[in-house]
Amino acid sequence: MTINVTNADWNAVAPIIIVAITGLLVLLLDLLSPKNISRYAAILLGAAGMIVAGVVASLAYWSPAYVAFGGAFIQSGFGIVFQLIILIAGIGSLILVRPPVQNERIAGATALMLWGTCGAMLMAGAGNLMVVFLGLELLSLALYCLCGLADRPSSRESALKYLILSSTASGFMLYGMALLFGASGSVAFADLANPALASSALLWVGGGLFLVGIAFKLSLVPFHAWSPDVYEGAPLPVTAFMSVATKAGTLAVFARFMYAALPAGTADRLLLPIWIVAAISMIAGNVGMLAQHDLKRLIAYSGIAQVGYILTALAGGTHLGLRYAIYYLAAYTFMNLGAFAIATTMSGDREEGSHLANYRGYGRRNPVGAALMTFFLLAMAGLPPTAGFLGKILILSSSVGAGYAWLGVVLIIGTAISLYAYAKVVRAMYQRDEHVHAFEGHAPAPLAWASAAICFVVIIVMTFYPYTPSNVLPIVK
Amino acid sequence: MSQMMAVPVSYYVGLSAVIFFIGVAGVLVRRNPLIMLMSIELMFNAANLLFMAFARAWLHNAGHIFAFLVITVAAAEAAIGLAIVVTVFRSAKHVDVDDVALMKG
Numbered sequence: 296m297t298i299n300v301t302n303a304d305w306n307a308v309a310p311i312i313i314v315a316i317t318g319l320l321v322l323l324l325d326l327l328s329p330k331n332i333s334r335y336a337a338i339l340l341g342a343a344g345m346i347v348a349g350v351v352a353s354l355a356y357w358s359p360a361y362v363a364f365g366g367a368f369i370q371s372g373f374g375i376v377f378q379l380i381i382l383i384a385g386i387g388s389l390i391l392v393r394p395p396v397q398n399e400r401i402a403g404a405t406a407l408m409l410w411g412t413c414g415a416m417l418m419a420g421a422g423n424l425m426v427v428f429l430g431l432e433l434l435s436l437a438l439y440c441l442c443g444l445a446d447r448p449s450s451r452e453s454a455l456k457y458l459i460l461s462s463t464a465s466g467f468m469l470y471g472m473a474l475l476f477g478a479s480g481s482v483a484f485a486d487l488a489n490p491a492l493a494s495s496a497l498l499w500v501g502g503g504l505f506l507v508g509i510a511f512k513l514s515l516v517p518f519h520a521w522s523p524d525v526y527e528g529a530p531l532p533v534t535a536f537m538s539v540a541t542k543a544g545t546l547a548v549f550a551r552f553m554y555a556a557l558p559a560g561t562a563d564r565l566l567l568p569i570w571i572v573a574a575i576s577m578i579a580g581n582v583g584m585l586a587q588h589d590l591k592r593l594i595a596y597s598g599i600a601q602v603g604y605i606l607t608a609l610a611g612g613t614h615l616g617l618r619y620a621i622y623y624l625a626a627y628t629f630m631n632l633g634a635f636a637i638a639t640t641m642s643g644d645r646e647e648g649s650h651l652a653n654y655r656g657y658g659r660r661n662p663v664g665a666a667l668m669t670f671f672l673l674a675m676a677g678l679p680p681t682a683g684f685l686g687k688i689l690i691l692s693s694s695v696g697a698g699y700a701w702l703g704v705v706l707i708i709g710t711a712i713s714l715y716a717y718a719k720v721v722r723a724m725y726q727r728d729e730h731v732h733a734f735e736g737h738a739p740a741p742l743a744w745a746s747a748a749i750c751f752v753v754i755i756v757m758t759f760y761p762y763t764p765s766n767v768l769p770i771v772k
Numbered sequence: 773m774s775q776m777m778a779v780p781v782s783y784y785v786g787l788s789a790v791i792f793f794i795g796v797a798g799v800l801v802r803r804n805p806l807i808m809l810m811s812i813e814l815m816f817n818a819a820n821l822l823f824m825a826f827a828r829a830w831l832h833n834a835g836h837i838f839a840f841l842v843i844t845v846a847a848a849e850a851a852i853g854l855a856i857v858v859t860v861f862r863s864a865k866h867v868d869v870d871d872v873a874l875m876k877g
Contacts, residue, residue: 425838432845439852443859451860452872458856459808459869462849463799466815469842470792473822477785480830482838524875 298365306355307363307370310348310378311416314385317344318409325402334398337405338742342386345412349382356766362422366483369422372766376621377419377547380628384539385412387632387750390742391532391639396444404444408536411437415544423482424472427548431468431512434544435461438537442529453528460521461511468508474501484556493558502565505552510569512545513602514595516576523587526595531642531649534591535635538598539628546605546624554612554768562612570610574702577603577709584716590638590649593716594631597675600709601627607706608690611697618763619693623686626757630674630683633750637668639743651723658725665724667747674754676717677710682757689763784825792818803868805861809853816846 305312321340325332352375355361360371389408396404414433421427439461443454472482478497479486492498507518514522526534553566580600587593605627608620638649641657641664658665674681687710694703791814798811820839827835861867 423834425834425841428838428845429841432849436845436848436852439856443856449874451856452874454856455805455860455869455872458853459799459805459812462809462812462853463796463815466792466795466812466819469816469819470822472838473788473819473826476823476835476838477781477826477829480826480832482834527875 300364303361304363304368307361307368307420310352310382311413311420313348313351314344314382314409314416315413317341317348318406318413320344321402321405321409331399332402334393334401337401338390338392341389341405341409344409345382345386345389349379352378352382366422366485367426368417368420370420372764373551373617373768374420374547376764376767377543378416380543380621380625381412381415381419381540384415384536384543384628384632385409387628387746388532388536388539388635390746391535391636391740392530393532393639393642393740393743396530396532397446400444404441407437407441408532411441411536412540415540418544419547421548421551422484424475424484425482428465428469428472430544431548432465434541435465438533438541441533441536442525444533445530449528450530451528453525456521456528457525464508464511464518467504467511471501471504471506471508474498475505477501484551487556488558490558490560493561498558498561499565502557503568506549506566506569509545509549509552510572512541513549513606514599515569515572515602515606516579516599517572519576519580519599522599523583523592523595526591526598527589527649529591531591531635531639534594535632538594538631538635542598542602543624543628546602546620550609550617550620553609554617566610569606570699570702573603573606573610574705576600577607577705578712581709581712581716584713585719587716588651590634590651590654590720593651593720594634597713597716598631600713601675603709604687604690604706607694607699607702610694610699610702613693613697614768616693616697617767618765619686619689621767622682622757622761622763623690626674626682626686626754629750629753629757630671630681633747633754634668634671634675636743636747636750637664637671640664640740640747651720654720654723655726657723659727664747667751668724669721670751670754672717672720676714678714680758682754682761685758685761689761781825781829784821788818788821788825791815791821803870805857805867805869806854808869809850809857813846813850816842 321337355370356372356375362369392404411434414430417426417430421430439454439458442457443451474497475487476482478492478495478501511518577600580596584593584596587596605620605623608616674683677683677687691703795811795814799808802808820842823835823839827833860872
């Protein structure tokens with residue numbers, strides 16, 4: 296089989312190439328400048344690259360799906376929506392990079408974050424297992440380094456834990472991919488959807504191992520133990536990036552696998568473990584959140600539950616479910632980035648103020664920041680004036696419509712439990728406290744404030760003008 | 773054809789499954805991060821063996837290309853992994869992941 300590579304193929308991956316080249320450019324400028332590149336220059340260049348990539352990507356949103364590089368990469372509405380969410384996550388976390396990530400490491404941090412974004416974008420558009428693996432590893436390798444970026448033992452520890460556990464999960468996923476290749480004789484997703492494979496043992500074992508890898512990357516419950524530790528140890532912007540980009544990329548792969556790569560009739564049986572695991576995650580994530588005293592750990596457990604909500608929308612495999620899942624993922628992106636932006640404004644030169652004790656009296660010291668944080672937490676909990684509430688209503692409606700009402704019931708129970716945990720942060724902020732918990736070197740963070748303000752506005756807009764992307768199916772031509 | 777496939781593909785699947793589970797057991801049982809990384813390489817290589825065997829069985833070269841990709845990625849992963857292990861254990865006398873437990877919960 297020969298593959299003719301045309302300009303249209305390169306256009307399909309142009310956004311990814313732009314982001315990758317921006318990463319190289321930042322490193323080059325760092326090399327050429329007499330001192331190190333300044334923090335603002337690196338961040339603004341990186342963000343500009345990602346904005347350009349986002350514009351280029353969205354140009355193709357309404358054009359028909361294009362299968363590039365002989366099926367390796369698929370440019371379609373589905374992939375583009377996920378790529379945009381990933382780019383937003385990349386920008387929103389890149390502009391939070393500040394001490395304790397030292398200035399001499401800023402170029403490396405920016406480049407790694409850009410390349411991690413590339414990896415997640417590749418996953419969003421992957422048309423075969425090879426590109427999935429490449430994107431996943433590009434994202435993961437960048438994240439291992441990013442986790443260890445801050446100069447403290449907990450950061451290095453989180454890098455080691457993430458390295459070992461995530462590589463093991465990659466091993467499972469890769470072995471599953473090898474078995475899937477054996478089942479179908481092709482690495483393309485589209486060739487797996489062959490009815491003749493419905494009873495192939497290789498497909499079932501391979502699909503199972505593949506889903507174990509997916510569940511790990513999504514931090515679903517039996518495979519979630521890494522996420523609180525890694526989130527806590529990693530620098531704040533990296534945690535923000537991990538909590539959104541990894542999940543968005545992996546969800547894109549999962550949705551593509553589920554909607555386009557399974558033989559008819561097998562989805563219900565093969566994916567049942569995933570729905571059960573999603574239900575357990577919604578309960579266990581929210582219960583685990585109750586015991587946490589650190590904002591990053593709390594958000595890690597919250598993320599475990601939130602992924603369960605998104606999977607609830609996907610259960611049943613309906614078109615509406617996919618649209619609502621994307622809406623909720625977008626809302627989740629903005630509320631997470633907003634919460635991390637506020638947390639960033641509190642971090643000092645040496646320490647990140649993510650322990651809940653540091654939030655005592657914050658409502659008095661900084662009423663605006665406390666109000667914004669409260670808003671983002673209410674959105675995560677899914678209370679009415681926010682996109683989180685609307686997203687949950689949409690998810691409930693789609694799960695009931697698809698015959699997975701039991702998942703909807705678990706979602707409601709999980710939400711009820713989570714309210715207490717989110718309220719714990721709010722209570723801490725408005726508690727009266729005589730001690731001042733300001734850190735030394737408490738530098739102003741204009742970019743973080745801007746990010747929080749933008750997230751606030753976007754969530755409000757999303758609430759009153761809910762747009763769910765209609766151009767996402769069919770996923771694979 | 774029968775000459776070429778003297779060894780049936782199921783033998784390769786069996787061998788690679790054994791290698792894979794040795795790798796999994798290594799990650800679960802051993803506490804030395806270097807040996808854990810080696811066990812992970814073993815898991816990757818078990819998958820490689822499977823890719824090669826299926827590429828032969830299906831006469832489809834995607835398996836070969838995938839194996840090259842995996843080798844490249846595994847090399848990058850080993851480089852980054854060793855760098856991280858060195859930064860974590862630079863000042864430690866023994867290399868044991870049980871000593872790295874600041875965060876729990």
